[in-house]
Amino acid sequence: MSEILWNLFYIFLIADIIFIVLVSIIFSYFLLVSHFMRTSPPVPTVGGVKKGMLAGVESYISGKAHATVIDLGSGWGSLLLPLAIKYPHHTFIGYECAYLPYLISRLRARNLPNVRFYRQDFFTADFAEVDVILCFQLASIMQKLLPYLQRHISKTVRIYVNRYPFKDLVPLQKVSLEGDYAVYYVYELSKS
Numbered sequence: 332m333s334e335i336l337w338n339l340f341y342i343f344l345i346a347d348i349i350f351i352v353l354v355s356i357i358f359s360y361f362l363l364v365s366h367f368m369r370t371s372p373p374v375p376t377v378g379g380v381k382k383g384m385l386a387g388v389e390s391y392i393s394g395k396a397h398a399t400v401i402d403l404g405s406g407w408g409s410l411l412l413p414l415a416i417k418y419p420h421h422t423f424i425g426y427e428c429a430y431l432p433y434l435i436s437r438l439r440a441r442n443l444p445n446v447r448f449y450r451q452d453f454f455t456a457d458f459a460e461v462d463v464i465l466c467f468q469l470a471s472i473m474q475k476l477l478p479y480l481q482r483h484i485s486k487t488v489r490i491y492v493n494r495y496p497f498k499d500l501v502p503l504q505k506v507s508l509e510g511d512y513a514v515y516y517v518y519e520l521s522k523s
């Protein structure tokens with residue numbers, strides 16, 4: 332009996348070690364790729380910030396006949412998918428450059444005809460029909476993004492930004508939940 336228990340103990344120990352090593356490899360891979368490619372790692376928006384941003388988007392789109400919501404760097408799809416399930420008559424589009432998060436988000440959206448994920452640099456995205464933009468990117472990317480959006484949007488757009496604000500645009504609202512670590516910004520941007 333005790334031999335069986337020891338064997339089980341070793342099996343669980345080895346499974347734990349393999350799991351920790353795999354997670355560390357994947358995590359380090361994303362950190363290295365993000366560092367060298369100067370892109371944000373695929374860290375999802377979570378907790379109160381996610382709840383607040385999604386509630387904001389919902390109150391903005393719920394009364395509209397149709398709206399297009401895009402996530403710039405859509406990661407694992409965790410912002411768009413809950414909205415797409417709740418609002419089947421609206422369109423949700425995610426642009427993601429990293430393969431693994433993109434594939435997982437495609438898999439998660441397989442039964443949702445109103446969601447599209449593209450493996451594409453969002454600086455080549457089509458902003459003509461966009462009503463709402465979601466974004467969680469590094470500060471350096473945010474500063475390049477603002478003038479790009481000003482040139483490419485065709486109507487007034489509501490923008491929800493996690494953590495790193497646009498430096499040259501005054502937000503409609505700044506919502507701080509835990510100091511500077513859990514904060515999001517709401518902007519309204521019109522074509523310049």
Ligand SMILES: C[S@@+](CC[C@H](N)C(=O)[O-])C[C@H]1O[C@@H](n2cnc3c(N)ncnc32)[C@H](O)[C@@H]1O
Nearest residue numbers: 370373374375376404406427428429452453467
């Ligand atoms: C911090 S994650 C945010 C994920 C998701 N938007 C969320 O808030 O849960 C940023 C994502 O943007 C992607 N990304 C960074 N630069 C990009 C670019 N130029 N085009 C497309 N995706 C990009 C990264 O691969 C990463 O998955």
